[in-house]
Amino acid sequence: MQRRSLLRYLSLTMFPIISLEARAQGNPPTLALHTTAKQGDVAAVRKLLAEGAGLEARDNTGATALLVATHANQIEAAKALIDAGANVNAKDQISDSPYLYAGARGHLEILKMTLAHGADLKSTNRYGGTALIPAAERGHVETVRTLIEAGVNVDHVNSLGWTALLEAIILSDGGERHQQIVRLLVNAGANVNLPDGAGVTPLQHVRERGISYQAIEAILTAAHAR
The missing domain is CATH 1.25.40.20 (Ankyrin repeat-containing domain)
Incomplete structure (x- = not known):
């Protein structure tokens, strides 16, 4: 047996x-x-x-x-x-x-x-993110533009509690490509006040990172970020 x-x-x-x-x-x-x-x-x-x-x-x-x-x-x-x-x-x-x-x-x-x-467009990767989120993180400007135009949800939140906007800030150096991506996301209607899982907003993350993020800070404040 x-x-x-x-x-x-x-x-x-x-x-x-x-x-x-x-x-x-x-x-x-x-x-x-x-x-x-x-x-x-x-x-x-x-x-x-x-x-x-x-x-x-x-x-x-x-x-x-x-x-x-x-x-x-x-x-x-x-x-x-x-x-x-x-x-x-x-x-x-x-x-x-x-x-x-x-x-x-x-x-x-x-x-x-x-x-x-x-x-x-709703398909997600192993981190629970849409294609837009890693594209924003890695600075792929034209990819982000293409995905936005295709209709992907710009405010999707992945398993880490981050949106494309948050990843374009948290996992970048604040440089030109990520400035363009933040502008694209904001212009597409991304919620600039949607916080991460710990309640920290995109603008708060930017201000923690200092002078190299001033251009992104200006984009966010112009969009009434808090």
Whole structure:
């Protein structure tokens, strides 16, 4: 009886591992699709798809070929995959999708393609943030502009209790790119008085950071921040 229970336990606990390995090993065309997508070999991508490579097959990180192409910012390979119907919202094991990753990394051309092919603006990453929040943090001005124009919620609060505006302040150096991003967010109607989880407002964060944030302070005060 104990042996039978042990075997049953092992079969249940090993199933996810076996399934993951099976997905990673796949068939040769499917494995090659991830490799050629990463390399940006568009002709090979199209040939493999025609031969039956799995468009939504996952590697051992849970990434699809489109996400692999997005990681490498391989624009034409990403286009070929999206044109073939690849899911721009398919997430890997750490909740990255082509849409979210392109936004976070400022891969603007791929981001625009995902937006044109059904990107879920409410989709969130492993920190509970939309694509806008890491884009604002990392100073990707045109990415922020594009996401705002697409209609993303500028006041979304992530798991840390931060909005895009707060991250553009807290995790920046107050420089020109982040000044532009703060201005874009304010002009888009971001709530300049929405505090973090500890009750500290954007303006209070700015004033804690001194002279290098004076330009951002001016933008916020002009928008009636407190």
